[in-house]
Amino acid sequence: MDSEALRKFSALHPRPAGLTLHYGTAGFRSAAQQLDHVVFRMGLLAALRSKAVTATIGIMVTASHNPEEDNGVKLVDPLGEMLHPSWEEYATQLANAEEQELQKVITEICQKAAVNLHKDASVFIGRDTRPSSEKLSQSVIDGIQVLGGQYHDYGLVTTPQLHYMVCCQNTQGQYGKATLEGYYEKLSKAFMELIKQSHCSGEFQRHLKIDCANGIGALKLSEMKPYFPQEVLIHIYNDGTKEKLNHLCGADFVKVHQKPPGGLDMKPNERCCSFDGDADRIVYYYKDTAGHFHLIDGDKIATLISIFLKELLAKVKQNFKMAVVQTAYANGNSTRYLQETLKVPVHCVKTGVKHLHHKAQEFDVGVYFEANGHGTVLFSKAAETKIRQLVKEEKDNEKREAAKMLENMIDLINQTVGDAVSDMLVIEAILALKGLSVQQWDALYTDLPNRLLKVQVADRRVIDTTDAERRALTPPGLQEKIDALVKKYKLSRAFVRPSGTEDVVRIYAEADTQENADALAHEVSLAVFHLAGGKGAPPQP
Secondary structure, three states, X not given: OOHHHHHHHHHHOOOOOOOOOOOXXXXXXXXXXXXXXXXXXXXXXXXXXXXXXXXXXXXXXXXXXOOOOEEEEEEEOOOOOEOOHHHHHHHHHHHHOOHHHHHHHXXXXXXXXXXXXXXOOEEEEEEOOOXXXXXXXXXXXXXXXXXXXXXXXXXXXXXXXXXXXXXXXHOOOOOOOOOHHHHHHHHHHHXXXXXXXXXXXXXXXXXXXXXXXXXXXXXXXXXXXXXXXXXXXXXXXOOOOOOOOOOOOOHHXXXXXOOOOOOOOOOOOOOEEEEOOOOOOEXXXXXXXXXXXXXXOHHHHHHHHHHHHHHHHHHHOXXXXXXXXXXXXXXXXXXXXXXXXXXXXXXXXXXXXXXHHHHHOOOOEEEEEOOOOOEEEEEOHHHHHHHHHHHHHOOOXXXXXXXHHHHHHHHHOOOOXXXXXXXXXXXXXHHHHHOOOHHXXXXXXXXXXXXXXXXXXXXXXXXXXXXXXXXXXXXXXXXXXXXXXXXXXXXXXXXXXXOOOOOEEEEEEXXXXXXXXXXXXXXXXXXXXXXXXXXXXXXXX
16 A cells, blocks of 8 residues: 555545445435545545446446435445445444544555455446536545556446446446447347337327436436337426426426426326436325326336236246345335235335345345335346246246246346436336236225424434334333323334434334325424424424
8 A cells, every 4th residue: 555645635635524424225424525635545445446346336426316516425236235244333434533533544444354455446437417416536546556456437327337337348348349339239128139129119109207306317318218219209308408306396396296297297187297307216196187196106116017928927837936025115006016916925124225125136036116216126147047947848838938037127127226217118118018007006095194203302312113114112201202202193003214314313103194194294393303302492393
């Protein structure tokens, strides 16, 4: 390690006094001007991680659905998955180290993680469209170079595209070509093969309006347009030319406010969808003829995909184990529909993509979506091999056709991470193949009315939870109070959990009517305020 270079470059990226940041599920996120030292140090960490695992590591500069003034950075592990939890600790240590301690912290990480500094390092870099992203990417490069690492800067890409590139690179091209063209070709080819199998392809013309949150999704969808068949007519809104990123638009805005984004004019019964700022989440929605807004969130997306996959799996007659993984935020009626009507096993895990991804890996076919629209499908190696073999060798026409559809689904889905572009194509293909309108999809089940609230507290750590965050262990008396409140309302449930990023407690409640869901959420928020050290004025109904 060149101590002189480390000292010199570290001085160019000084850490602001008194600033402490933590690496969470989404990496680091903060106001952009506070992040220069962090991204430089994450360049260092990416090089160390690459040397430790002898593989290419990804580093993405983005703050996803946060306001445009914020930014963030996260690392991508060799198969396109999220950074290993033990390295999240190293990331936090490195980001918060005093300047003169930097070399010592790096040496400690090398000892703990058995890093050989003489090995080569290779890092792929991507960034979103924020004004601050380009300069921060340069700081990442400084960090990589200090430790003698090689890098490839992909420039402007969606977060899922970077995950895809890293996976392609480390599977020696088995997962695909590690270029944007490779990504567009793989997805569009699988999509076209799928809709070719649709029986209504003659008059098949489908319009879809897409709100791209004024983010990177708009640029990449525009690049991908020439790869689509002419039957697919996508209309891009909030393309970033006029308004600010994520301002009154994007998947997070639509899900939280349960209303359409600005900048998109909706006619009755038109299919519309929204990406988030870095294009790793998607939600659908439409307005009915009476002008009512209908949101189709991650739960309903998971349900549609599960129905389709379950039918195909039944046709290929293999003993594949399929399951859906949800979090406590999943609407109660979606869980009921999956378990009771579809007869698909459902597992509930803690909030955070890494928990869902990890659980989904236990099955031959694991479908996971958060209600916010982030999700994907994982196929086990064994299932994928068997499906590809059936396509080549199966004599029975129906079985072979079903296997072919499954093979195209495997190629269309980005298995590394939730991907708005890939998920959108999966949904469009399924709706076409099943001849479903957006209203028919929405009518599979009716969501229970629900309400999300948050309460500011002095210290979020006073709340500790269990049972996949559905029950509170501390502070004493809180869970008993919630249980008593839930008993007052029909079809109701409620839970509280500490935020991963700020001193707030998040509250979720659902019940038979919106009025009851709102009342229950408010009563629970008062209980949290009084029992968990609320700040400021008590919550108002």
